[in-house]
Amino acid sequence: MSVDEIKIGGMGASRRRVEDNRFIRGKGKYVDDVVLPGMLHMEILRADVAHARIKSIDTSAAWEVPGVRLVLTGEMMAARNLAWMPTLSYDTQAVLATDKVRFQGQEVAAVIADDPYIAKDACAKIVVEYEALPVIVNPDQAQSPDAPLIRDDKENQPTNKIFDWEIGDKSGTDKAFEEADVISTIDLHYPRSHPSPLEPCGSIADYDRSTGKLTVYMTTQAPHIIRAAVAMVAELPEHQIRIISPDLGGGFGNKVPVYPGYVISILASILTERPVKWIEDKTGNLISTGFGRDVYLQGQMALRKDGKILGMRMHTISDHGAFYADAQPTKFKIGLMHSTFACYDVPAAHLTSTGYYTNKAPGGVAYRCSFRVTEAMFFQERMMHAAANDLGMDQAEFRRVNLVKDDMFPYRTAFGFLTDSGQYDKCMQVGMEAIGYDTFKEEQEEARKRGRLLGLGISTMTEPLGAGNSREYDILGIKMFDSAELRVHMTGKAILRTGAKTQGQGHETTWAQIVAHELGIPADDIVVEEGDTDTAPFGMGTYASRSTPVAGAAVAMAARKVRAKARKIAAHLLEVSEEDIEWELGRFYVRGNHDRGVTIQDCALAAYSNMPDGMEPGLENVSYYDPPNLTWPFAAYFCKVEVDPATGVWDVLKFVAVDDCGVRINPMIVEGQVMGGLTEAYAMANMQYITFDESGNCIGSNYMDYLLPTAWETPGFELHEVVTPCPHHPIGAKGIGECATVAGPAAFVNAVMNAIEHTGVRNVDMPLQPNRVFEALQTGQDVSGMPPVKVE
Amino acid sequence: MTSLYNEVAADPGADTPTRRVSITVNGEQRTVDIEPRLLLAHLLRQGLGLTGTHTGCDTTNCGACTVLFDGRPIKSCTMLAVQADGHDVETVEGMATASELHPVQEGFKECHGLQCGFCTPGMMLASKALLERNPNPTEDDVRWALSGNLCRCTGYQNIVKSVLWAAEKMRAENGEEA
Numbered sequence: 020m021s022v023d024e025i026k027i028g029g030m031g032a033s034r035r036r037v038e039d040n041r042f043i044r045g046k047g048k049y050v051d052d053v054v055l056p057g058m059l060h061m062e063i064l065r066a067d068v069a070h071a072r073i074k075s076i077d078t079s080a081a082w083e084v085p086g087v088r089l090v091l092t093g094e095m096m097a098a099r100n101l102a103w104m105p106t107l108s109y110d111t112q113a114v115l116a117t118d119k120v121r122f123q124g125q126e127v128a129a130v131i132a133d134d135p136y137i138a139k140d141a142c143a144k145i146v147v148e149y150e151a152l153p154v155i156v157n158p159d160q161a162q163s164p165d166a167p168l169i170r171d172d173k174e175n176q177p178t179n180k181i182f183d184w185e186i187g188d189k190s191g192t193d194k195a196f197e198e199a200d201v202i203s204t205i206d207l208h209y210p211r212s213h214p215s216p217l218e219p220c221g222s223i224a225d226y227d228r229s230t231g232k233l234t235v236y237m238t239t240q241a242p243h244i245i246r247a248a249v250a251m252v253a254e255l256p257e258h259q260i261r262i263i264s265p266d267l268g269g270g271f272g273n274k275v276p277v278y279p280g281y282v283i284s285i286l287a288s289i290l291t292e293r294p295v296k297w298i299e300d301k302t303g304n305l306i307s308t309g310f311g312r313d314v315y316l317q318g319q320m321a322l323r324k325d326g327k328i329l330g331m332r333m334h335t336i337s338d339h340g341a342f343y344a345d346a347q348p349t350k351f352k353i354g355l356m357h358s359t360f361a362c363y364d365v366p367a368a369h370l371t372s373t374g375y376y377t378n379k380a381p382g383g384v385a386y387r388c389s390f391r392v393t394e395a396m397f398f399q400e401r402m403m404h405a406a407a408n409d410l411g412m413d414q415a416e417f418r419r420v421n422l423v424k425d426d427m428f429p430y431r432t433a434f435g436f437l438t439d440s441g442q443y444d445k446c447m448q449v450g451m452e453a454i455g456y457d458t459f460k461e462e463q464e465e466a467r468k469r470g471r472l473l474g475l476g477i478s479t480m481t482e483p484l485g486a487g488n489s490r491e492y493d494i495l496g497i498k499m500f501d502s503a504e505l506r507v508h509m510t511g512k513a514i515l516r517t518g519a520k521t522q523g524q525g526h527e528t529t530w531a532q533i534v535a536h537e538l539g540i541p542a543d544d545i546v547v548e549e550g551d552t553d554t555a556p557f558g559m560g561t562y563a564s565r566s567t568p569v570a571g572a573a574v575a576m577a578a579r580k581v582r583a584k585a586r587k588i589a590a591h592l593l594e595v596s597e598e599d600i601e602w603e604l605g606r607f608y609v610r611g612n613h614d615r616g617v618t619i620q621d622c623a624l625a626a627y628s629n630m631p632d633g634m635e636p637g638l639e640n641v642s643y644y645d646p647p648n649l650t651w652p653f654a655a656y657f658c659k660v661e662v663d664p665a666t667g668v669w670d671v672l673k674f675v676a677v678d679d680c681g682v683r684i685n686p687m688i689v690e691g692q693v694m695g696g697l698t699e700a701y702a703m704a705n706m707q708y709i710t711f712d713e714s715g716n717c718i719g720s721n722y723m724d725y726l727l728p729t730a731w732e733t734p735g736f737e738l739h740e741v742v743t744p745c746p747h748h749p750i751g752a753k754g755i756g757e758c759a760t761v762a763g764p765a766a767f768v769n770a771v772m773n774a775i776e777h778t779g780v781r782n783v784d785m786p787l788q789p790n791r792v793f794e795a796l797q798t799g800q801d802v803s804g805m806p807p808v809k810v811e
Numbered sequence: 812m813t814s815l816y817n818e819v820a821a822d823p824g825a826d827t828p829t830r831r832v833s834i835t836v837n838g839e840q841r842t843v844d845i846e847p848r849l850l851l852a853h854l855l856r857q858g859l860g861l862t863g864t865h866t867g868c869d870t871t872n873c874g875a876c877t878v879l880f881d882g883r884p885i886k887s888c889t890m891l892a893v894q895a896d897g898h899d900v901e902t903v904e905g906m907a908t909a910s911e912l913h914p915v916q917e918g919f920k921e922c923h924g925l926q927c928g929f930c931t932p933g934m935m936l937a938s939k940a941l942l943e944r945n946p947n948p949t950e951d952d953v954r955w956a957l958s959g960n961l962c963r964c965t966g967y968q969n970i971v972k973s974v975l976w977a978a979e980k981m982r983a984e985n986g987e988e989a
Contacts, residue, residue, distance in 0.1 A: 035923075036920065036923065039920040039928075041928075042928030043919050043935065044904070044907060044912075045861070045864070046863065051865075054857075136846070216963055217868075217873055217875055217961065218867065266927075267927060268867075268875075271963070301868040302869075522927055523927030688923070691923050691926060691964075694966035696966075698967065699963070721868065722870055723872060727961050729957070729958040729959075729967075730953070730970065730971065731958040733968075
């Protein structure tokens with residue numbers, strides 16, 4: 020008599036997405052689709068040079084353009100104490116430049132006008148006089164003794180170094196290296212990349228002087244953090260600030276930080292008393308908003324002859340641009356870089372990190388990863404690849420020897436993380452069989468005899484997803500828990516709100532499935548809302564694959580608390596004591612008398628019409644969930660490529676992805692996340708990077724220079740699953756949104772290296788563009804750094 | 812564009828040129844007075860309120876602004892609205908009837924061919940144009956036809972599936988009619 024879980028769209032159902040109904044009709048509501056009465060339009064003037072003192076800004080011609088309402092400069096912002104704002108990493112960032120510009124694309128002035136075309140016209144009439152300063156475009160230049168000081172605005176900042184940081188056991192690691200038979204080394208650069216959601220950033224600020232209320236429609240993945248930040252920056256009372264994040268055209272970490280454009284539009288609305296819309300163009304998005312990566316990764320591994328890893332050392336040198344604006348938990352200066360090697364049994368490890376300012380855009384956002392985990396895992400799998408080769412050991416065998424075994428959980432990593440579950444070797448076996456691992460070497464030999472270059476690359480990882488637990492993880496002091504509010508109406512229909520914010524992940528579909536699983540209410544009877552800080556409970560938002568691990572858990576807990584109350588109502592309706600009530604999906608019944616029961620819908624009606632004496636009416640709950648640990652999904656990826664020796668072009672012949680993200684709420688959506696992530700991994704391995712010339716000009720400032728793969732280049736992916744439930748998550752789920760972007764790049768790179776390393780090449784840094792692969796093939800030498808600026 | 816009241820907030824000046832154009836949008840003739848520099852995407856979105864057409868990159872690369880121009884897919888972010896004078900434009904809002912979705916729309920939902928939804932209108936219109944000229948495309952045909960449209964979420968595999976699903980449905984429907 021219980022309801023059929025799959026039929027009601029519960030857990031495990033590949034339920035078609037609710038949000039699609041509006042998107043396929045063109046009825047999504049993105050920020051730029053919102054039109055408010057009397058709305059003005061804002062355009063930002065950006066610096067065209069990377070490092071220069073501002074001598075003067077002449078806005079008089081802009082003011083004269085008919086239709087212009089306001090022109091703002093740094094000086095005017097400074098008069099209101101708004102020229103600078105805090106970043107998410109305890110640094111400061113200029114809103115509008117006052118003293119000098121520190122990267123190309125930095126915000127210098129803003130025009131607010133009746134029409135976006137007029138605002139653009141007027142921006143072009145602003146004259147800025149600059150005095151050029153020497154430009155720094157990489158950490159090497161930044162640490163040169165005669166380097167100009169980029170952050171001369173800060174006290175106690177005598178050099179361009181931002182931080183030195185370390186973690187791990189130095190002496191234990193030194194000892195491991197003394198005992199090693201073989202020491203393997205690697206030296207990598209993970210190039211700067213931009214998350215580049217198709218929709219750029221934007222906001223509409225609407226300040227109402229009569230009520231004191233500020234409403235801001237904003238492209239943000241974390242509306243509640245933004246509300247807190249606006250309260251601090253603009254010194255407005257928090258209850259008078261309403262942030263609405265409507266439909267987002269992708270995020271990938273790009274829409275976590277607070278950007279100058281948001282702050283300027285807010286001040287413009289306060290000054291004009293009209294709604295002010297700011298929509299960034301693509302170039303503005305690519306040259307000024309949060310980038311990902313841009314880290315040099317150096318490593319050494321101590322190995323025993325039989326393949327056992329004894330210890331590893333890692334050093335990172337990171338380029339943060341002009342402002343240290345990484346989005347990351349407070350304790351960790353270089354994100355969760357120390358999650359590297361978490362899936363391997365490594366007895367001793369030591370990590371040192373140094374960060375530098377350069378004349379490049381700020382960011383260091385978690386671009387589809389959990390705070391620098393992408394770099395950590397890329398380093399890990401390139402290091403594993405090199406070490407296996409140095410040992411003369413098979414790539415798969417070397418990994419299987421060192422992967423944490425099923426009976427070793429819970430496992431404390433050398434850097435202190437606690438991994439709790441997984442079947443790593445099983446995932447390896449599934450993947451090896453699917454790719455045809457056992458016959459590959461023969462195939463490769465045969466092909467090579469005929470002049471064809473085949474390669475096979477492996478990448479495995481476990482990733483710390485779902486920050487956090489509040490003991491370890493906070494952003495600007497705000498603990499990283501999350502929330503859900505469930506209200507069941509009297510007819511048994513419900514509304515659910517969470518502190519997360521979907522941007523394509525399908526929360527409107529999957530959250531309802533969790534409620535259906537817990538209460539037996541059909542998913543179609545539950546509406547899900549997110550992104551409005553006036554209605555949603557406080558949460559930290561969606562990034563770092565934290566929605567299902569944290570907000571998803573809160574949804575389950577809220578539903579369970581609702582069920583606990585419904586049980587009391589059921590006892591009242593069935594006239595038995597609560598202890599005699601049993602639950603099956605969607606229904607309570609009397610123990611020993613299965614036919615005598617009431618549905619969850621009956622209980623909902625009674626909560627408003629026939630509650631027991633002394634019980635509060637209504638059937639609802641707000642839950643805040645603070646996870647006891649991160650979740651640890653596992654991935655094993657196998658990629659087979661062919662490299663054309665005449666051109667350096669490489670094609671993916673087959674890609675096998677084995678993912679274990681615990682219990683899958685909606686398998687269709689999980690697979691969609693994996694395929695999307697793999698495509699971003701392919702993009703980074705192959706073509707997608709941003710670099711700068713010696714003058715700090717951004718190369719990659721539009722989609723003609725910043726290459727993203729289309730349907731034509733993107734390979735097909737074969738997906739497999741292994742399920743190891745998370746032991747501490749209420750429904751056994753782990754994060755999945757980012758696994759493929761994190762583990763993917765090394766699979767592609769290792770495959771290409773495997774195809775060409777017989778020439779003596781050990782490494783070609785990403786992107787593996789044909790000319791770089793060709794150069795490596797021709798010379799037998801490594802191709803390092805990032806074109807066109809090579810770091811010696 | 813007709814409006815009961817259109818406030819001219821500041822005098823645009825006598826030297827601001829305007830031109831009258833007539834465009835058939837989703838089967839309905841729309842006549843507007845516009846500045847000649849106005850882009851078609853902006854006329855559709857701001858002027859006519861058809862916000863299903865998105866602007867992503869401004870450089871004809873991403874295809875979020877794809878509309879059908881006399882039945883052929885074009886990028887409306889780099890076409891002037893005056894160039895559409897006398898022509899036929901179809902946007903995503905014109906794909907479904909009041910009671911029925913276009914098979915391409917159904918296919919995208921059925922096969923999880925979208926995530927954030929931003930590229931979807933352009934993707935679907937490019938797909939519709941493909942299926943009108945080639946009712947029985949191969950996977951490669953679909954990938955090539957959509958290579959002017961970027962998607963950052965899906966990895967394309969499910970988009971291809973969606974289009975092939977729609978093709979099959981359309982062939983079945985046409986077969987039944989014949």
